[in-house]
Amino acid sequence: MPLCNNKVADDGTSAQPLQEGKAMVDSLIKVVACYRHLASCIGGCTDNSSLRRDLRQTRERAQTLALSCRNHLTARLRDKTLPEAERKETELLWVAFSSCLELLHADMCKVFTMVKHFSLANNSTMVQTGIQGGTTELAARALSLPDLQEAGGSTQTSSMEGQEQSQLEQEIAQVDRTLEDMELKVNVLRWTVEALGPQYADPVSTDSASLALLSIDEEAAQAFCSRSQVFAAMMLCGVAIFAVVLSVCVVFLV
Amino acid sequence: MTIRNVRDHGQRYRPRMACLKKVENVVLEMQDPKTGVKSQTQRLVITTIPHAITGEDIVAWIANRFKTDAAEARAMGTMMVAFGYIYPLQDHKRLILKPDTSLYRFQTPYFWPAQQWLVEDTDYAIYLAKRNIRKKGMLELYEQEQYNNLYKWMNHKWDFIVMQAKEQYRAGKERKKPDRVVFDCQERAYWVVHRPPPGTVSAMDYGHDRMVDPNMEEKKTPDYYRRIIMFIQQCIMRPRVKSSVSIGALIKYTTTYKEHDPFLHTCLPSSPWITDDVTYWTLNMPNVETPTKMRVERWTFSFGELLMDPRGRADFRLFLKKEFSGENLAFWEACEDLKWGAAETMKEKAQQIYKTFLARGAPRWINIDGKTMDITVKGLAHPHRYVLDAAQTHIYMLMKKDSYGRYLKSPVFKETQKKAVAPESHRFTETQLEQNAKRRRPSLSPIILRQQEEEQKAKLAASGPVDITQVMSKLERKQKN
Numbered sequence: 001m002p003l004c005n006n007k008v009a010d011d012g013t014s015a016q017p018l019q020e021g022k023a024m025v026d027s028l029i030k031v032v033a034c035y036r037h038l039a040s041c042i043g044g045c046t047d048n049s050s051l052r053r054d055l056r057q058t059r060e061r062a063q064t065l066a067l068s069c070r071n072h073l074t075a076r077l078r079d080k081t082l083p084e085a086e087r088k089e090t091e092l093l094w095v096a097f098s099s100c101l102e103l104l105h106a107d108m109c110k111v112f113t114m115v116k117h118f119s120l121a122n123n124s125t126m127v128q129t130g131i132q133g134g135t136t137e138l139a140a141r142a143l144s145l146p147d148l149q150e151a152g153g154s155t156q157t158s159s160m161e162g163q164e165q166s167q168l169e170q171e172i173a174q175v176d177r178t179l180e181d182m183e184l185k186v187n188v189l190r191w192t193v194e195a196l197g198p199q200y201a202d203p204v205s206t207d208s209a210s211l212a213l214l215s216i217d218e219e220a221a222q223a224f225c226s227r228s229q230v231f232a233a234m235m236l237c238g239v240a241i242f243a244v245v246l247s248v249c250v251v252f253l254v
Numbered sequence: 255m256t257i258r259n260v261r262d263h264g265q266r267y268r269p270r271m272a273c274l275k276k277v278e279n280v281v282l283e284m285q286d287p288k289t290g291v292k293s294q295t296q297r298l299v300i301t302t303i304p305h306a307i308t309g310e311d312i313v314a315w316i317a318n319r320f321k322t323d324a325a326e327a328r329a330m331g332t333m334m335v336a337f338g339y340i341y342p343l344q345d346h347k348r349l350i351l352k353p354d355t356s357l358y359r360f361q362t363p364y365f366w367p368a369q370q371w372l373v374e375d376t377d378y379a380i381y382l383a384k385r386n387i388r389k390k391g392m393l394e395l396y397e398q399e400q401y402n403n404l405y406k407w408m409n410h411k412w413d414f415i416v417m418q419a420k421e422q423y424r425a426g427k428e429r430k431k432p433d434r435v436v437f438d439c440q441e442r443a444y445w446v447v448h449r450p451p452p453g454t455v456s457a458m459d460y461g462h463d464r465m466v467d468p469n470m471e472e473k474k475t476p477d478y479y480r481r482i483i484m485f486i487q488q489c490i491m492r493p494r495v496k497s498s499v500s501i502g503a504l505i506k507y508t509t510t511y512k513e514h515d516p517f518l519h520t521c522l523p524s525s526p527w528i529t530d531d532v533t534y535w536t537l538n539m540p541n542v543e544t545p546t547k548m549r550v551e552r553w554t555f556s557f558g559e560l561l562m563d564p565r566g567r568a569d570f571r572l573f574l575k576k577e578f579s580g581e582n583l584a585f586w587e588a589c590e591d592l593k594w595g596a597a598e599t600m601k602e603k604a605q606q607i608y609k610t611f612l613a614r615g616a617p618r619w620i621n622i623d624g625k626t627m628d629i630t631v632k633g634l635a636h637p638h639r640y641v642l643d644a645a646q647t648h649i650y651m652l653m654k655k656d657s658y659g660r661y662l663k664s665p666v667f668k669e670t671q672k673k674a675v676a677p678e679s680h681r682f683t684e685t686q687l688e689q690n691a692k693r694r695r696p697s698l699s700p701i702i703l704r705q706q707e708e709e710q711k712a713k714l715a716a717s718g719p720v721d722i723t724q725v726m727s728k729l730e731r732k733q734k735n
Contacts, residue, residue: 029414030425032421033418033421033422034421036422037422037425037429040364040365040437042362043362043364044362044363092413095411096414096417099414100414103376109371110364110371113368114364117363125282125286126285127281127282127285127361128305129362129436130305130359130360130432131362131433132303132430132432133429133433137428138425138428140428141428193410194409194410195409196413197416200383200391201383201384201386201387201420
């Protein structure tokens with residue numbers, strides 16, 4: 001596989017190898033996050049061949065990224081002339097990378113078992129989970145493409161599925177081997193690595209409007225029953241005010 | 255990397271969770287558009303989300319499918335909700351099936367409780383971080399505590415966790431809003447099942463994992479046959495008792511002890527395992543001043559019970575002291591000490607016991623018959639742990655047949671019985687129970703308990719045994735005068 005220098009932000013010349021490594025690990029984290037979102041749709045009512053295709057492409061992308069990350073980080077950590085501060089940072093990246101790879105491994109194993117159970121070719125029943133939309137945007141995000149071309153809905157035959165299964169199995173074994181290799185080649189002591197970032201993730205500042213809408217939705221879903229109660233209370237208040245006004249008028253008349 | 259000391263790939267077997275596969279099949283049957291459960295749309299403020307089902311529909315479908323009554327169907331539905339195959343849309347923390355119009359939805363297969371995947375703490379940390387982002391720092395109390403704990407021990411991964419949470423959050427934004435809401439509900443439901451809020455019981459408590467699949471066929475190697483042969487030989491050699499006899503003994507035991515078991519019967523004042531209040535344990539400490547009535551009742555069941563309870567033994571010791579026959583109990587205790595003590599001090603202990611209790615003219619001479627005395631003295635030439643076993647058994651039988659009966663009729667025992675406390679049962683409200691749960695503390699360290707025991711023993715030794723020869727000489731002196 002070609003060693004591609006993948007970065008999240010598209011600046012042509014990256015100054016230090018440290019920034020390169022960080023960018024690679026960041027993009028791997030992004031791809032794994034998208035993969036998880038995609039995997040959660042398997043077996044649901046939106047499970048179709050395009051979802052499977054998206055999954056496959058995301059997975060392949062994750063593999064290439066992982067490979068390049070691993071080579072880069074291994075090379076750096078085995079370099080004895082690395083200064084102390086940079087070594088610490090690289091070790092942090094290493095821990096992040098290996099945890100990411102473990103997440104990917106777990107997700108791939110889950111996808112493997114689920115795909116066996118919910119086979120498209122055999123028209124197995126899918127669970128009605130309430131999801132409606134497609135996952136093309138997620139795949140586009142994962143593959144860093146502005147938009148994804150819609151390959152026509154190709155129906156999956158069972159032989160194609162079988163092929164994909166075996167390929168997935170091979171890739172799972174490969175990730176397994178990668179994890180083991182990593183531990184053998186580079187010795188990073190987990191207890192010496194300290195997190196530099198904050199304990200709490202900063203609330204994402206973009207799109208606060210949709211955030212607010214989402215929280216309203218949540219609360220509305222919870223307080224769904226009490227909406228009618230609120231309405232009844234308002235009615236009662238209106239009636240009471242009306243009665244007060246009437247009595248005042250009566251008093252004035254009399 | 256998470257430490258993988260168990261080479262996984264599905265090697266952990268949870269035999270009690272075999273029901274999960276069956277529930278999955280039932281859930282898939284419920285999906286059928288014709289014969290399955292009717293689905294409706296859930297209306298939120300702006301959006302509508304399909305595939306919501308009502309509790310009563312679920313109960314009706316189950317009752318119809320399995321030809322049972324409504325109560326049974328409801329119980330089965332609650333089981334499905336407790337496992338996490340269906341989650342409630344309102345009141346999401348209580349995993350029960352309400353047979354009314356409350357709405358539920360099916361969980362996506364990714365979040366089904368699968369048998370071979372352990373629920374990872376990393377995932378939980380990522381979920382909490384995401385939730386923190388969404389709720390802008392307003393996590394629930396127990397979630398906050400868990401978050402802090404995870405931060406402490408998963409510190410090396412924390413940057414990754416925060417980054418992954420942010421990325422998952424941003425990836426979620428790429429989806430349409432109803433899908434985002436559904437995904438959040440799904441994830442939340444998944445974590446309510448696997449990390450239950452405090453005070454709730456999790457259906458995923460299944461006991462220990464097994465290392466070997468009990469349903470797997472074992473290969474018939476010579477080793478396997480060797481094991482089987484050994485096993486069967488031991489079975490044959492085992493002594494056998496008639497089942498009528500053993501069942502009779504079991505029945506007798508259960509009828510005597512059934513009211514004393516804190517799990518089978520209400521224990522006073524309240525069961526600490528249920529109400530998190532430790533009064534029961536403090537009242538029943540080994541060396542408490544006034545024992546409880548139940549404890550005193552247990553002493554009347556058998557002599558063994560009396561001796562095994564430290565408080566009972568102390569009472570018995572007091573009685574024997576009044577009767578001037580304390581040497582039997584002292585000898586018995588010394589033999590126990592020899593049996594259970596350290597190997598290096600064994601020889602000296604045996605010699606000490608011989609000098610104090612068994613030799614002719616010893617200060618605390620015990621009365622055992624000639625044959626036993628012969629065996630013991632011969633054995634003491636080459637002392638080992640169980641050299642005084644015969645003598646100890648003899649003395650034990652003596653105490654049991656003679657002193658025990660007199661003890662139960664003695665004023666000492668009657669006094670203890672009168673002073674015994676019978677605590678009233680507690681009546682805790684919900685809030686008090688929660689407070690009790692928060693105030694849970696670990697019990698006394700075994701080191702401290704051991705120190706207390708040693709102090710007790712030292713006090714006893716210091717108070718001095720009644721020396722028979724001195725008492726006899728005192729009596730003689732009195733007579734002379």
